[in-house]
Amino acid sequence: MKKFKFFAFFAVCVFFPFFVSCQNKKFNLSVEEIEILTSAGNSVFVKAEIAQKEEERNYGFMNRKNIPEGTGMLFVFEKDQVLSFWMKNTPHPLSIAYIDRSGKIQNIFDMTPFSLAPVKSTRSVRYALEVPQGWFEKTGIKTGDKIVLD
Template sequence: MNNSKRIFLFAVFAAFLFSCQAGKYKLPVENLEILTSSGASVFVKAEIARKDAERTYGFMNRKNIPDGTGMLFVFETDQILSFWMKNTPHPLSIAYIDSSGVIQAIFDMTPYSLAPVKSPRSVRYALEVPQGWFEKTGVKPGDRILLNRP
């Protein structure tokens, strides 16, 4: 193989890796269990965003977010939360979760939209997953996420 082909293949490979890389921050990952009203357990492998900068960046610029994965946004106090999809190309669904782990609401969000998606009441957490994942797995408002937090 000549040098120009090697350089081209390397460039294609590097672009592929860059497009698939995780987010800007190296976040810890936890396997979260969701107990559904039907009694089933559903698991999601979630990156945990605790700091303001991590929460603000979220899934921005991620082109591929596989089913069964997500991001849990952890806040210090209960509050009305508002999320948008600025610079986020992958369609997402968001669950707003109270401090006891109960899902209060689930909304779908549109890629790149600047429209705020607000929680209907004060909550402590938000979980973003690929759009439609909650519906596919039977997760609904009222279901409980088991959280290892005070």
């Protein structure tokens, strides 16, 4: 029995880090450089993972401990709707922009790690862009600015 307990403990110690690291790679999302045109006339770029399928959108940045500056995730929806996001199992603080079908940013909100409180768009939108918290402010991106959509 002692050998079994030792083996079980050893297996957990060896394989646990592998399983935890695999959680961050649940989906193989494409990455695109997204251009944002500010009202000041500047172009700002973000490298965004594209979440188009329902299961990709539902998982989002869950369990990601590090999201580098200048990167994010663009959530693409099939139709315009009021969107609601939360931070379940998301340890990294994020900011979210809700974007209408023309690419205009309608709202920007900061979100609290692990919070289950819904963060809703104030009107129907087609896209949401999550980035490290404060990135929109640091880059001068505001409500009314436009995402260049292909």
